[in-house]
Amino acid sequence: MRKFQIVTLFPEMFTGVFGNSMMWKAQKDGYVELSTINLREFGLGPRRTVDDTPYGGGDGMLLMVEPLWRAVEQAKENDPTAKVVIMTPRGMRWKQALAQEYSEQDHGYIFICGRYEGYDERIMALVDQELSVGDYVLTGGELPAMTIIDSIVRLIPGVLGGENSAAIESFSDGETLEFPQYTRPEEWRGMKVPEVLLSGHHDNIATWRAVHSRKAD
Secondary structure, three states: OEEEEEEEOOHHHHHHHHOOHHHHHHHHOOOEEEEEEEHHHHOEOOOOEOEEOOOOOOOOOEEOHHHHHHHHHHHHHHOOOOEEEEEEEEEEEOOHHHHHHHHOOOOOEEEEOOEOOOEOHHHHHHOOEEEEOOOOOOOEOHHHHHHHHHHHHOOOOOOOOOOOOOOOOOOOOOOEEOOOOOOOOOEEOOEEOOHHHHOOOHHHHHHHHHHHOEEOO
């Protein structure tokens, strides 16, 4: 079973995502274990402080290294071989090929979700990989972590059920977008399903799908 642990100040954000649909089924069927670690529990002092002003000045607050470090240590105790991943705009751009690679690994992952203006750089001593979901900034790493975990879990063999469910999807070859697809009814408000898809001629259907797939931008 693959373990995914998320270090976050907002574990409740993951309740709906982890408790529904494919994610819920993957856990029920024993393919993955999804859990959160509340960073606040490792905060300092009576107020469980997790952030402070940056040395050298500047706007905003940074997550302190001590609470983060202890939270990751806890996660490592739960899964000693897990790789530590941090969500950051400066990280490697997430792609389908990476999702496939991560899904094939036999170790778990610990995701660190940043907040505020970032984190004390010293936490990077524990980090194995920096990841980004795009060239834009969000208020925290929770949404990117959800996106990345979803894209990995669905590729773990058995999770989607169908043998070829993930094989024909967009970006499955690293660059091609999936062809258009249709289901019943054959006609809707004047829009008809292409005749070739109703023909039962598999070679012609394969050719049509190849023609109507396109390269990603």
